[in-house]
Amino acid sequence: xxxxxxxxxxxxxxxxxxxxxxxxxxxxxxxxxxxxxxxxxxxxxxxxxxxxxxxxxxxxxxxxxxxxxxxxxxxxxxxxxxxxxxxxxxxxxxxxxxxxxxxxxxxxxxxxxxxxxxxxxxxxxxxxxxxxxxx
Numbered sequence: 001x002x003x004x005x006x007x008x009x010x011x012x013x014x015x016x017x018x019x020x021x022x023x024x025x026x027x028x029x030x031x032x033x034x035x036x037x038x039x040x041x042x043x044x045x046x047x048x049x050x051x052x053x054x055x056x057x058x059x060x061x062x063x064x065x066x067x068x069x070x071x072x073x074x075x076x077x078x079x080x081x082x083x084x085x086x087x088x089x090x091x092x093x094x095x096x097x098x099x100x101x102x103x104x105x106x107x108x109x110x111x112x113x114x115x116x117x118x119x120x121x122x123x124x125x126x127x128x129x130x131x132x133x134x135x
Contacts, residue, residue, distance in 0.1 A: 032115030040099055040126040041085040050077055055084070055096075055132065063094065063132040076129060084129065092134040100127035 022028035049056040052070045055063040055077075063086075065073055077084075080098035087095045102125040 026110050028112045028114065029110035030114050030116045031119045032113075032117065034118050034120050035123045036120050038122045038124055039083075040122070040124055041083060041097065043085055044083040045086060047077060047082040047084060050074060050082075054135070057084070057086070061086075062135040063096070064135050065096075065130055065132045068130050073130075080129075085126065089131070094132050094134060096129040096132055097126050098129045099124040 019030075023030065046058040047055050048058050050073070053065045053068065053073060055065065057063065068076075076098060079100065083099065085097040087097065089095050101123060
């Protein structure tokens with residue numbers, strides 16, 4: 001009986017070491033990544049209208065963006081679903097943040113994936129857009 005218990009203990013230890021080595025060397029992954037849609041903005045404000053480099057916000061403010069081209073501003077606002085987070089900097093200067101899809105690098109991806117353990121990962125992150133002035 002003690003031989004059987006000793007055999008089971010050594011087998012469990014061996015399996016744990018194999019599991020640890022596989023995870024540590026990034027050769028095998030046991031994680032199943034589940035992407036969760038999230039909104040990382042703390043106080044999102046809807047952009048009602050975008051005219052050139054002017055943003056007409058839902059709360060009535062008009063912001064002028066000087067350091068971005070209107071085409072780039074429109075592309076970034078479309079990606080962000082026309083939602084911005086406005087942070088007051090000083091005076092009439094504000095800082096705009098938007099939600100941005102977060103991409104994961106596949107450089108260190110495991111060679112073998114055995115999807116046993118579910119891991120939830122946020123799909124979006126908060127990213128700085130630009131400085132603007134209140135008109």
